[in-house]
Amino acid sequence: MTRGADLALVAVLLLAAAAALVFGGPAASPGEALAALSGSGSPEVRTIVLGLRLPRLALALVVGAALALAGAALQALLSNPLADPFLLGISGGGAAAATAAYVVLPAAALGVVPAAAMAGAAAATGLVWWMARGPLGPSSTRMILAGVAVNAATSAAILTMLALAPSPRLPGVIAVTMGSLASASLGQVGWLAPYVLVPAFVLLLHGRDLGLLATGEESAAALGVEVATVRRRVFLAAAALCGGAVAFAGVIGFVGLVTPHLCRLVWGGSTRRLLPRAALAGATLTVLGDLLARRVLAPAELPVGVVTALLGVPFFVALLRRSA
């Protein structure tokens, strides 16, 4: 059953990736896109497929995997099904810093927006950790409450800046706060790679520890987990994954929260089994979400974060009712 579901997941991922390359605007029909992929076709179409759609697909894959992996790890770490990069204020911190950069900096300096997002996510992470600290280290409950507080503060900051932002900068701000993969380049993906690969390795390394932590700190410690070390590493890794995602794609909500829950329905609650599958499923969902974002109101484009939220909310409600 697990093997079949694994194969199905990989198949859906490959199909979604192919669809993202083949289906797009009228500038390159599916037939022309296929021709371009096989090495023939006009140079214009090749540019569209390989120069625009391929980087966008690559960024969607990496960002989706990063967000879902971070969500699955944080849910286990805090033994809380609600935990995700968004709830913990990490995404909000990145988005607020990126928004500030958009609003304040001159046009020539907008290249530092991703760096600002990274720094904002890191600052929010540090703040949540500091607020949640206690005699025995940060507690799960305090961490989630601290995340809610940081999230509220960053939302207020973003809305204030939106109200004050000069109108030419609004599209950039909206791309950050609602998520967009429109400006993807292969250079960005290369830049993002270490921020995803290293933390992903750390999380997979601690997959078994995370499964134990999901049943509580005391019981994990009793089964040999170095709770303080693992918690610090996992939290930093999840923050790096999320900071990297926000830096290049803005806030794409619900992928980190919903993907692990969907995967648990299929593969059960074992965190070690869940992590790699959540990464693949998150990549798939984000690619599909971006495809819909591009196509639903074409030629206009929706922010991908809006689509993932529209898809995620009904799933989430269904999960909630199922558990009742």
Next chain:
Amino acid sequence: MTLLRASALSGGYGGDEVVHAVDLAVAEGECAAVLGPNGAGKSTLLRLLAGILPASSGNVELRGKSLLAWRRREVAREVGFVPQIVNLAFPLTVTEVVQQGRAPHLGPWRPPSPRDHAAVEAAIARVGLSDRSTVAVQRLSGGERQLVLLARALASEPRLLLLDEPTAALDVRHQLELAGILHQLVSEGVGAVLVAHDWNFALRLAQRLVVLHHGRVWAAGPPEDVMRPELFRDVFGVEVDILRRDDGPPMVLPRTLAKR
């Protein structure tokens, strides 16, 4: 052989010391019960013994070597800790929960070997849940869940069990079942420290009693030495009848609140 020895052990949370200068030893095939009123420091003492909570002073030796010199995973192979509750935020089957008990024997990447699977199956069989191994733990009764937690601790094949009020959620049938399993384990040479509120459950199993009051040892020794009406009056504030029996351990019958 002495498995665990605590000497002048103190500890607590932050600056608050909850347990003060406790001495306690458990040998192979011996069960020591820790009793005392709510807030006496029983669960804290158990965490200190397991090394989950660092001691502020004093010392715990596991098989003659200071707990501080052991790696956490090595301790987890020797000591099975049965917490009062675990957080079940996500759906797991009985087998999946019991498999967690093998974690101290596994590396980060290595999947469980046939030897690991055998240990898990044996632990599930020991608590009598073999026919429920694929059921989600969330669907089990409180008593069955407690047995799952015991099986999880047994899966690592520990020499010593630390149990934190294992009967708190159990009906009388499950209590007797648990007592039978623990009795068997102790007779096979496993050592046990049992934190309990239920004197009669503790008396079924323990050769030695340790009574904590305000974090200090108030009385310790064999049940017949420890169990005096004055102890119940002074420590618990109750008057009891102690029924000595020929065919089993004594029983405690609480009568009334003691006059202050």
